[in-house]
Amino acid sequence: MTTTTIHRVGTLLLILFTLSAPWVLPIFVDSFWVDIYSEILIWSLLAASVNLLFGYVGLLSFGQALFFGLGMYGVAVGIAKFDLSFWPAFMFGVALATGMAVIAGALAVRLTWHYFAIITVVFSLIFYFTALSWKQITGGDDGLPFSVPPIVSIGDFELVITNPFTQYFFIVLMVGACYALMSRVINSPLGRAFVTVRENDTRAALIGLNVYLIRLSAFVLAGFIAGVAGALFAFFGRYASASYMFYHVSGEAVVWAIIGGVGTLFGPILGTGLLIVLREELSSVWDHYLLLVGVAVIVTVIFAPRGVGGVFVALVQKYAKPSSSDKEGSQ
Amino acid sequence: MDLVIALGLNGIVWGLIIALIALGLSIIFGLLDIINIAHGDFFMVGTVLAWAVLETTGNYWLAFFLVPIIGFGMGALIEYAVIQPIKNAAALSIVATFGLSIILQESVRATYGAAPNRIAAPIEETFLLFGIQYEYYRIFAALVAIFAICVFFAFLHKTKLGTWMRAVRFDPETATAMGIPARRIYMVTFAIGFAMAALGGVVAAPITTVDFQAGIDILPFCFMAVIIGGLGNLEGTVAAAVLLAFVEGIITSFADPTFARIGSLCLMSAVLMFRPHGIFAGATR
Numbered sequence: 001m002t003t004t005t006i007h008r009v010g011t012l013l014l015i016l017f018t019l020s021a022p023w024v025l026p027i028f029v030d031s032f033w034v035d036i037y038s039e040i041l042i043w044s045l046l047a048a049s050v051n052l053l054f055g056y057v058g059l060l061s062f063g064q065a066l067f068f069g070l071g072m073y074g075v076a077v078g079i080a081k082f083d084l085s086f087w088p089a090f091m092f093g094v095a096l097a098t099g100m101a102v103i104a105g106a107l108a109v110r111l112t113w114h115y116f117a118i119i120t121v122v123f124s125l126i127f128y129f130t131a132l133s134w135k136q137i138t139g140g141d142d143g144l145p146f147s148v149p150p151i152v153s154i155g156d157f158e159l160v161i162t163n164p165f166t167q168y169f170f171i172v173l174m175v176g177a178c179y180a181l182m183s184r185v186i187n188s189p190l191g192r193a194f195v196t197v198r199e200n201d202t203r204a205a206l207i208g209l210n211v212y213l214i215r216l217s218a219f220v221l222a223g224f225i226a227g228v229a230g231a232l233f234a235f236f237g238r239y240a241s242a243s244y245m246f247y248h249v250s251g252e253a254v255v256w257a258i259i260g261g262v263g264t265l266f267g268p269i270l271g272t273g274l275l276i277v278l279r280e281e282l283s284s285v286w287d288h289y290l291l292l293v294g295v296a297v298i299v300t301v302i303f304a305p306r307g308v309g310g311v312f313v314a315l316v317q318k319y320a321k322p323s324s325s326d327k328e329g330s331q
Numbered sequence: 332m333d334l335v336i337a338l339g340l341n342g343i344v345w346g347l348i349i350a351l352i353a354l355g356l357s358i359i360f361g362l363l364d365i366i367n368i369a370h371g372d373f374f375m376v377g378t379v380l381a382w383a384v385l386e387t388t389g390n391y392w393l394a395f396f397l398v399p400i401i402g403f404g405m406g407a408l409i410e411y412a413v414i415q416p417i418k419n420a421a422a423l424s425i426v427a428t429f430g431l432s433i434i435l436q437e438s439v440r441a442t443y444g445a446a447p448n449r450i451a452a453p454i455e456e457t458f459l460l461f462g463i464q465y466e467y468y469r470i471f472a473a474l475v476a477i478f479a480i481c482v483f484f485a486f487l488h489k490t491k492l493g494t495w496m497r498a499v500r501f502d503p504e505t506a507t508a509m510g511i512p513a514r515r516i517y518m519v520t521f522a523i524g525f526a527m528a529a530l531g532g533v534v535a536a537p538i539t540t541v542d543f544q545a546g547i548d549i550l551p552f553c554f555m556a557v558i559i560g561g562l563g564n565l566e567g568t569v570a571a572a573v574l575l576a577f578v579e580g581i582i583t584s585f586a587d588p589t590f591a592r593i594g595s596l597c598l599m600s601a602v603l604m605f606r607p608h609g610i611f612a613g614a615t616r
Contacts, residue, residue, distance in 0.1 A: 060425060107604060114366050117425055118554065119603050125551055126596045133589040248547070251368070251429045258426050290437040297430030301423045302416040 003320045022168050036280055038168055040273045041175045045229035047256035047268035049222040055262035057218040058198035062250050063120030066127055067097040067223040069245030071230025076240035080146040093231035101223020109215035121247050131242035143241030161235055171232055178225050183265055194218055259300050261309020270309050333462045335584045342580020344469045346573035347476035352531035353556040353568050355524035361563035362500045362520045365424040369432040370553060371546030373525045376435060377402060377532020378541045379443050382450055391453040398533045399526040406525025410518045439543040447542035472534045479530055496520055555599045561609020
């Protein structure tokens with residue numbers, strides 16, 4: 001088998017599993033794992049937005065929760081306060097996150113390394129505290145619950161998200177679209193420019209790439225993805241809360257991305273999946289399972305800085321026949 | 332008006348404690364080039380150790396000596412086990428210290444418990460200050476913080492080890508070539524950083540609560556002091572910590588404390604954007 005075949009088969013298996021999960025998971029484990037899997041898919045988008053910035057342009061953001069939170073609040077406030085219907089609320093949330101990404105990014109991507117990490121935390125903290133104190137709009141720490149309007153309603157026919165099947169496939173569709181978009185961008189000339197900037201920004205500038213604009217577009221795309229994740233999570237949980245904007249949520253996303261493997265498209269799903277399954281399995285048995293997460297993070301950083309996905313890619317490249325069309329770094 | 336004075340004074344006391352903790356953060360950043368997300372938890376470990384010392388011996392004063400020593404040992408151990416192996420991947424150090432932060436918080440929750448505790452101040456007397464009963468302990472806490480900061484600066488400028496630390500920070504390669512054991516200096520620096528945060532914890536424990544999440548609130552404040560004072564500018568860090576806490580204290584007397592926090596964070600982003608070496612850059616060097 002060549003490396004590309006392995007990657008194609010892997011992707012196909014992932015898609016098949018995702019599409020059949022509502023029928024397969026209740027047979028083998030329990031039907032509540034379908035909900036867990038939708039949660040994994042949503043959170044993996046947040047990890048993917050970290051991965052897009054760190055894995056492809058080399059900027060470590062510790063503030064992606066800001067865009068997640070804005071996507072979430074956009075939906076919740078749109079429905080609860082402005083009486084928007086389903087799609088306008090969805091778009092409002094995503095637009096809010098993307099708009100904020102444009103503004104925050106325009107300032108933040110002027111900085112790199114530690115400074116970039118710090119300023120992204122600071123931005124997310126500013127809005128976290130704002131959301132906490134602006135209680136009449138955001139509900140503060142208590143959160144803002146709402147009831148979701150139907151996705152479409154034509155005459156008597158209504159598609160509502162309270163139906164588990166509808167909810168699952170709506171989430172799969174949206175998450176899938178985001179991954180398709182990311183894959184499209186990563187394999188485009190812009191994606192190549194991302195990697196060039198990551199590897200050496202001075203040389204990238206010397207060959208005529210606009211480093212600032214490239215970093216900004218990655219930041220805006222990451223903000224958009226995180227915003228979609230937040231909006232989906234608002235529909236999933238039917239509420240929004242300021243606590244999802246705290247830097248610990250951003251930190252968790254970074255952990256998922258790092259353990260899954262940065263710089264690979266599906267690494268974030270792997271990392272998010274592993275850690276959320278670990279949480280679900282262990283938290284009821286052992287109250288302090290987070291100790292294990294902390295150790296796993298440190299061990300990964302020391303021994304496998306490219307994460308589980310990176311180890312897999314390395315193994316594939318070692319044992320599979322290289323294919324002629326195999327491109328470095330793309331999966 | 333009385334309230335303003337008391338809150339302003341509280342701000343200065345708190346600012347001095349923060350300065351002590353933030354100095355540790357600043358030397359770790361300046362020397363090891365590491366953003367230490369776990370630094371707030373070092374402080375938290377200090378408060379919990381102080382509580383443990385009080386519980387076992389019944390004497391709080393012992394904590395002032397014992398806890399920094401334990402902190403120094405823990406710091407050296409962590410540097411050896413976690414920081415040294417990732418020395419070459421600076422960006423990942425943030426992630427590793429985040430993992431460290433999870434471990435510290437969770438082990439404290441597992442042993443000490445999740446419920447916050449209050450410690451009675453070892454000096455319980457109060458005195459009348461502009462019509463308000465003010466605790467002597469807070470004045471004492473400020474004095475301890477000032478003393479520790481002075482000792483630290485004296486150590487940095489007057490001893491051989493301190494000079495080595497400054498040399499390694501200035502140019503690690505030349506320092507190594509001159510025979511300075513740079514690796515050991517990194518370890519000592521990290522250990523001193525931990526010890527200072529832990530001492531800050533001992534000093535602050537009777538003023539605040541002992542809680543496994545205490546570090547989460549303190550960390551952003553320490554970062555603000557370090558950034559606004561200038562990364563690696565130690566005198567600037569102290570000045571910024573005291574100034575910020577004082578201003579926040581004053582603002583708290585007439586507005587929601589969250590607004591004060593948001594204001595400081597906005598100031599911090601402005602400093603990062605336009606004066607990345609801190610607002611005191613040029614004044615000291």
